[in-house]
Amino acid sequence: MGNGPFPLRQPVSRFARRSSAGFRVRSSQYLREVGMRIVVDLSRCEGYAQCAFLAPDAFRMHGEEALMYDPSPDDARRDQVLRAAAACPVQAILVDQLEGRDAPVEASGS
Amino acid sequence: MTTIQRPDTLRRILDYSSRADPYPLYAELRRTPVARQEDGSYVISTYRELTGILHNPHLSSDVRNLAHPMPLYEERTTPSFINLDPPEHDRLRRLAMRHFGPPHTPGLVTGLEPALTATVSSLADGFAGKGQIDIVDDFAYPFPVTVICHVLGVPREDEPRFHVWVDAIVNSIDYDPKTDPKEKLDNGVQATKDLHQYLGGLLEQRHARPTDDLLSRLANDDGPDGRMTDDEIVSTAHLLLIAGHETTVNLITNGMLTLLRHPQVLQRLRNEPGLVVPLVEELLRYEPPVHIIPWRAAYSDITVADTVIPKGSQIMLMLASGSRDPNRFHDPDRFDPDRRDNEHLGFGSGIHLCFGGPLARRETQIALTELVRRLDRPRLVTDPPPYRRSPVLRGPIHLHVEQGGG
Amino acid sequence: MTSADNLRAFKRDGRIVVVGASLAGLRAAEALRAEGFTGSLTMIGDELGEPYDRPPLSKQVLTGWVPAGDTTLPRRRDIDAEWLLGVPAGGLDLATNHVRLADGREVPFDRVLISTGVRARPWFVESEAALDGVFVVRTREHAESLRQALAAGPSRVLVIGAGFTGSEIASVCRERDIPVTVAERAPAPLVGALGAMIGEVAADMQRAHGVDLRCGVKVTQLEGDAQGRLRRAHFDDGSTVDADVAVVALGGIRNTEWLRDSGLAAGVWGIACDTGCRALDLNGLVTDDVFVAGDVARCPNPVYEYRLISLEHWVNAVEQAEVAAHNMVSGQADRWPHLSIPLFWSIQFGVNIKSVGVPTFADEVAVTQGSVSDHRFVASYGYRGRVTAAVSFDNAKWLDHYRRLIETAAPFPPPCPTPDQPVDMKPVPVDFPGPTLLAEGATVVVTGHDPGERRVTSAQQHP
Numbered sequence A: 001m002g003n004g005p006f007p008l009r010q011p012v013s014r015f016a017r018r019s020s021a022g023f024r025v026r027s028s029q030y031l032r033e034v035g036m037r038i039v040v041d042l043s044r045c046e047g048y049a050q051c052a053f054l055a056p057d058a059f060r061m062h063g064e065e066a067l068m069y070d071p072s073p074d075d076a077r078r079d080q081v082l083r084a085a086a087a088c089p090v091q092a093i094l095v096d097q098l099e100g101r102d103a104p105v106e107a108s109g110s
Numbered sequence B: 001m002t003t004i005q006r007p008d009t010l011r012r013i014l015d016y017s018s019r020a021d022p023y024p025l026y027a028e029l030r031r032t033p034v035a036r037q038e039d040g041s042y043v044i045s046t047y048r049e050l051t052g053i054l055h056n057p058h059l060s061s062d063v064r065n066l067a068h069p070m071p072l073y074e075e076r077t078t079p080s081f082i083n084l085d086p087p088e089h090d091r092l093r094r095l096a097m098r099h100f101g102p103p104h105t106p107g108l109v110t111g112l113e114p115a116l117t118a119t120v121s122s123l124a125d126g127f128a129g130k131g132q133i134d135i136v137d138d139f140a141y142p143f144p145v146t147v148i149c150h151v152l153g154v155p156r157e158d159e160p161r162f163h164v165w166v167d168a169i170v171n172s173i174d175y176d177p178k179t180d181p182k183e184k185l186d187n188g189v190q191a192t193k194d195l196h197q198y199l200g201g202l203l204e205q206r207h208a209r210p211t212d213d214l215l216s217r218l219a220n221d222d223g224p225d226g227r228m229t230d231d232e233i234v235s236t237a238h239l240l241l242i243a244g245h246e247t248t249v250n251l252i253t254n255g256m257l258t259l260l261r262h263p264q265v266l267q268r269l270r271n272e273p274g275l276v277v278p279l280v281e282e283l284l285r286y287e288p289p290v291h292i293i294p295w296r297a298a299y300s301d302i303t304v305a306d307t308v309i310p311k312g313s314q315i316m317l318m319l320a321s322g323s324r325d326p327n328r329f330h331d332p333d334r335f336d337p338d339r340r341d342n343e344h345l346g347f348g349s350g351i352h353l354c355f356g357g358p359l360a361r362r363e364t365q366i367a368l369t370e371l372v373r374r375l376d377r378p379r380l381v382t383d384p385p386p387y388r389r390s391p392v393l394r395g396p397i398h399l400h401v402e403q404g405g406g
Numbered sequence C: 001m002t003s004a005d006n007l008r009a010f011k012r013d014g015r016i017v018v019v020g021a022s023l024a025g026l027r028a029a030e031a032l033r034a035e036g037f038t039g040s041l042t043m044i045g046d047e048l049g050e051p052y053d054r055p056p057l058s059k060q061v062l063t064g065w066v067p068a069g070d071t072t073l074p075r076r077r078d079i080d081a082e083w084l085l086g087v088p089a090g091g092l093d094l095a096t097n098h099v100r101l102a103d104g105r106e107v108p109f110d111r112v113l114i115s116t117g118v119r120a121r122p123w124f125v126e127s128e129a130a131l132d133g134v135f136v137v138r139t140r141e142h143a144e145s146l147r148q149a150l151a152a153g154p155s156r157v158l159v160i161g162a163g164f165t166g167s168e169i170a171s172v173c174r175e176r177d178i179p180v181t182v183a184e185r186a187p188a189p190l191v192g193a194l195g196a197m198i199g200e201v202a203a204d205m206q207r208a209h210g211v212d213l214r215c216g217v218k219v220t221q222l223e224g225d226a227q228g229r230l231r232r233a234h235f236d237d238g239s240t241v242d243a244d245v246a247v248v249a250l251g252g253i254r255n256t257e258w259l260r261d262s263g264l265a266a267g268v269w270g271i272a273c274d275t276g277c278r279a280l281d282l283n284g285l286v287t288d289d290v291f292v293a294g295d296v297a298r299c300p301n302p303v304y305e306y307r308l309i310s311l312e313h314w315v316n317a318v319e320q321a322e323v324a325a326h327n328m329v330s331g332q333a334d335r336w337p338h339l340s341i342p343l344f345w346s347i348q349f350g351v352n353i354k355s356v357g358v359p360t361f362a363d364e365v366a367v368t369q370g371s372v373s374d375h376r377f378v379a380s381y382g383y384r385g386r387v388t389a390a391v392s393f394d395n396a397k398w399l400d401h402y403r404r405l406i407e408t409a410a411p412f413p414p415p416c417p418t419p420d421q422p423v424d425m426k427p428v429p430v431d432f433p434g435p436t437l438l439a440e441g442a443t444v445v446v447t448g449h450d451p452g453e454r455r456v457t458s459a460q461q462h463p
Helices: A014-018 A050-054 A075-087 B009-014 B023-030 B047-054 B088-097 B108-125 B135-140 B142-152 B156-172 B182-208 B214-219 B230-246 B248-261 B263-271 B273-286 B357-374 C003-013 C023-034 C140-151 C164-175 C196-208 C314-328 C396-407
Strands: A038-040 A059-062 A066-069 A093-095 B034-036 B042-044 B132-134 B293-298 B302-304 B307-309 B314-317 B400-402 C015-019 C040-045 C082-085 C089-093 C098-101 C106-108 C111-114 C118-120 C157-160 C180-184 C212-215 C219-224 C230-235 C240-242 C245-248 C252-254 C270-272 C278-280 C286-292 C297-301 C307-309 C343-348 C351-357 C364-371 C376-383 C386-393 C444-447 C455-458
Touching: A038 A066, A050 A059, A050 A066, A050 A075, A050 B108, A050 B357, A066 C343, A066 C351, A075 A093, A075 B273, A075 B357, B009 B023, B034 B307, B042 B047, B047 B302, B047 B314, B047 C396, B088 B214, B088 B230, B108 B135, B108 B142, B108 B357, B132 B135, B135 B142, B135 B248, B135 B357, B142 B156, B142 B214, B142 B230, B142 B248, B142 B357, B156 B182, B156 B230, B182 B214, B182 B230, B214 B230, B230 B248, B248 B263, B248 B273, B248 B357, B263 B273, B263 B357, B273 B357, C015 C023, C015 C106, C023 C040, C023 C314, C111 C314, C140 C164, C140 C245, C157 C164, C164 C180, C164 C196, C164 C343, C196 C212, C196 C364, C230 C245, C270 C278, C286 C297, C286 C314, C343 C396, C351 C396, C376 C396, C386 C396
Parallel strands: B042 B314, C015 C040, C015 C111, C040 C082, C111 C286, C157 C180, C157 C245, C180 C212, C270 C297
Antiparallel strands: A038 A093, A059 A066, B034 B042, B132 B400, B293 B314, B302 B307, C089 C098, C098 C106, C118 C252, C219 C230, C230 C240, C278 C286, C297 C307, C343 C351, C351 C386, C364 C376, C376 C386, C444 C455
């Protein structure tokens, strides 16, 4: 990571150190090292398809109005995805505001 | 409230003398969100009322639903989808969209990007060694015209012919029988006929020898909705040709003007090219190319902000006023490219949302990026610049900029 | 100390525990930080990994476009939380303000948010549910397993249950050109949520896309072969279908068992709360320090006669999370009510289906715009002469208008025509089979005589 405007954060929050909950490991099972994260509030989406014009690899119309999207688009498409998010007439596309973040940790050491 | 408390506000907005800065008058207008005019028409100027009515299925775009039909549109034979309601609107827009955007042609706009960049770059090459540039004539007009001609399949070299027609048509959009000479209307009607005849000729060629342009694709469509008639294709091409360059020229020019008035932002844009994306959205809110939807019709009684607009009434939608509504946008008269939650009305809203919005965005993003990169210490020659007549499609007619030493 | 001082101290140094680290829990945590809460924040979740989004699991993931692990939710801000993942909560002690984890650990709190959501309802015969080829879809592990099974090219998929999830999965199968049978006990798909008329449209769509749709039937047995692989399903009409994949899409079970002894008004119906997302105890008294959000919350909605309504809708989780978070760090006078009109969407067979309002809270329905046969229309729902809901098929741009109609209790059927109103528009009975909202009750026993000792105990047992 480190390709975004935010510095890499401490992997474990400050509370982990003083907690009594015990042994933790960092979960990496579903963490990928590349890719953006987005989510579209499809209850707001009205099917204007502006995103599918501007970032066709990440946003696809399924029929005339239904939007399907890649929640983790390739970092090479970052500029397109940011253009798509800005162009949404109902501002339904949320792009991750953190790039390197405090990753969650597991509760048990098993 | 439906008072007629400032009967002259709208008239003053439409008057040419307020073209350079209509925004204080919009603020005056917003004191009455739904204002009934003396002639029985209604003007809507506040954000929530505008978004509400743009999503209201009782609002009609079809002139035939006006109690007092407007003169220009009676002359038209086949309306384009901008002047139709569902289901006809939906069918025609879907047919046009098949060849312009998703879901059937999703890569068209991104595929045009290299051509957009090259066009902009070659226009900017012309700046070299010039002390003074007209952003409109030297750049913001020729660029989108070249693009829409390419997309539609209209020969670029015919521009001097259709330019005259387009001017006359745009001039007649806000024709007011009470104040305007009949000639203004007649010119628009004749120009429409001439443009349709011209486009009809091109369409005939495409029937005979199809190429890869939009006219050819519309002429030879075989999708689930069938094919547009030739009249429908001509009306659609008319709409896209006008909308495709009469609006983007304003957006680019308004953009450069706004940047020159905000030199810190201009400098930031040089250093952070990514800023152009939110900047163009803010531009669409702050200095949009389309200020007014001059008429819509109440298909049946419509209640807006406790006002009942009777069936058949003419309704004017003040989009640019809505995008400056302080009840929706914090500090709305400030140009802030970092603004969040920018749900502006620059391209309208609802089913008639601008057909070519994504293309206009990319054109403007690429154009402004190149302008700030290539112009050497640009300075406005006159502020405000001279404006075009239209209060509907509002923008400078010339934007003279000095550059280089001196 | 005044209560304002208390609140300030709590916002600065308090302890908030969020039980349920999915969409609602994450958005609540972000909202708490956005509201200025700087105390300790603990996220408890039974699944490993960061919070992820579920709607793509039955769509983009199953088509093979998006890997199941790629739906991690984007963050609005850093939440600076302690994450206790992989172990579910086992109990809630409101006398000492502790959450007890299933492994016995105890986590103290000053205020707690419960957003434990729902889990997939499994096939009712455990040995049959364990057959190779029998799936549910709720977690990304489920979706990944099913995606692999679909990618292997099964000879036929059986989808049990034609609600939204089942219908979406059937749609994906057809998109992948996999033969699919859908079995539904009701007379049509989606009928429990949207009524008989829309159910017929949904049935048309399925059949038009080549789904072998069987309605009014019940799957009685899933039969395996000697290797423990699914081979056949038996129906109550005596017929059978050979299939190597079965997807059980029979809805969800709310994760409330862990609250059985908590004294909260929790049960199979969810956890009752007020519109401020404060949980009710068994007596129906509002608690001060326990908040609820998301699929597990059962919240009154004034628009629907103050009925307690549980919604498994994405945006409901987000909005309740924001309301709950705000109220957790606000004084009584500054609290917000959650008053949104419900919104829902589903993507299937290339059509965008959206609804606003509560369609089950209706006695009549009418197509008010568009054409049913084109699968492009809006239908609005009415209850005793007012609009209570609307559903659109590829007509989402109009729905906001219907939201306003619902909010203003506009008359039903809508008196004014639109240009695209069907000429034969006529309200018909909405016709929901089986239990509707009106029948979805909680059973309790009231004891005691003096006002100070009257109490409620839950009579409804968890399954």
